[in-house]
Amino acid sequence: MSDMQSEIQAIAHSIWETLFVLPLATADGAQHREVGPLMTGCVQIDGAWNGAVMLQCPEPLAGRLAAELFQPQADLPSEDVQDTIGELTNMLAGNIKALLPQPSRISLPAVALGADYDLRVIGTHVVAAASFDCAGSRLVVTLLQGATPAEA
């Protein structure tokens, strides 16, 4: 297990324990085993280190997480579910960024929703990935690295 993978696991557990009652368990393997709609949050990092952080979460679980976060009186609008994944990705990226060369900045989160799609950040490759199980669903956090400023 890479150092960065264990750091991502620790960060994710820390965020979960603060925000959610639903427990998060570290899982083996980075592949997504889910079928059905999948929500993906992506935050890019640029500066002394270039890359991105992605969070993949099945949509039903994203809805449950959003409900815990916002504690709505009525049904949650889909924007709130997307905001939840966006903010979780943002928190993950903000903490991961602190472990990377400085100064680096993080972008606003982008969120994609759909089934059977592949989201790629051009010019990057996976340097670490961590999988988690939460309420019977699989979450994956991926750290992608692009060209360093010297190479670019």
Add this chain to the structure above:
Amino acid sequence: MPSNERRGPDRVRVATVLIVDDSSTIRRILRRDLEQAGYRVNEAADGEQGLTSCRTDRPDLVLLDVDMPVLDGLATMEQLQADPHLRWLPVLFLTARIAGDEVARGLELGAHDYLKKPCEPSELIARVSTALRLASRHDELQRRARELDALSNTDPLTGLGNRRHLEQVVEGIVARHGADSGLGLVLLDIDHFKKVNDSEGHLVGDVVLATVATRLRYAVRAHEHLVRWGGEEFVVLSPGIDIVDTAEVGERLRAAVAISPLAVGTGKDLSVTVSAGCAVGYAGQVRLVVEAADSALYRAKASGRNRVAVAADR
């Protein structure tokens, strides 16, 4: 519980917390937790909006995200510190849980504390409450310091400013208008005051001093500065006037004291008058102006008292 202790007369009002964070989700979560605890909440999406809100809405505390577009938290904090009206506003930084040097930098810039995102609602409320309580104590200390400063500049018998106060007035004129800005000065002395003390006692002497001070206070104009210079002497300073106008000030004050006998509480009234010496000069050389006024005052006394004498114009 929200702090209701801020800003003296506003003690009963609910504290307002400004959340500055580019994430609407974070703002929403923090707002919910703060409002549930009884706080009023304002929001801003970046540092510039946050500064505007600080200047217009005057929140009691700011929760400031570090990593924001437009103007980040550290740059926003620097601008808050540079604004004398906002310098003491308590700020809690919102940082990533692994914050690196951001926390140290934020605290160096003057932040009261920091919160790591995400944070437990109980921790949020505890830190906000503590920061508000500390800020309230700071405000109280500042208020007491201002009171002490005012006391050290005030003559306790007459309630007028003292010599130190006049020095500060002159320093202010020099700072605003330069050392070569002109001023007129009237030095007044109660005539035969020693006789009053000797014949009527020091308590009556104090009543005379306080009553003369009251008459002078009513006679001075808004732009004129009246102080008790020491003993039975008073000074009135007026910026930017010539010797003719200064002499008119002296005459106005002399007449205001002499207008009628003073009731001193012993069943009899005392006729009390003042003599006045007038001079003009530069704010940066006020000691010379006082000396010139003192010489003129000596001549006013020597020529019969209850009159005004002027020094030669510069």
